[in-house]
Amino acid sequence: xxxxxxxxxxxxxxxxxxxxxxxxxxxxxxxxxxxxxxxxxxxxxxxxxxxxxxxxxxxxxxxxxxxxxxxxx
Numbered sequence: 001x002x003x004x005x006x007x008x009x010x011x012x013x014x015x016x017x018x019x020x021x022x023x024x025x026x027x028x029x030x031x032x033x034x035x036x037x038x039x040x041x042x043x044x045x046x047x048x049x050x051x052x053x054x055x056x057x058x059x060x061x062x063x064x065x066x067x068x069x070x071x072x073x
Contacts, residue, residue: 004030014068021069029067036060 007030014020022029040056065073 001034004034007033011068019070023067023069032067033060033064036063 004027008026011020011022011026011029015022015026024032037060040051040060043051044053044056061073065071
């Protein structure tokens with residue numbers, strides 16, 4: 001999957017240059033973030049009142065912060 005490969009590469013470069021302090025492999029972080037976006041997407045487009053776009057964003061960013069060591073995300 002092209003999206004995952006691109007994200008994985010960015011995480012690898014970021015980790016190698018000290019921008020990211022990954023809590024798992026670059027591949028795992030990339031797959032998880034893509035899966036979260038894909039998983040929340042249908043809820044957002046269907047206007048699921050139980051999961052607002054803001055809440056989905058908060059949850060995705062929460063994982064991204066934890067997985068990359070970048071609290072400012």
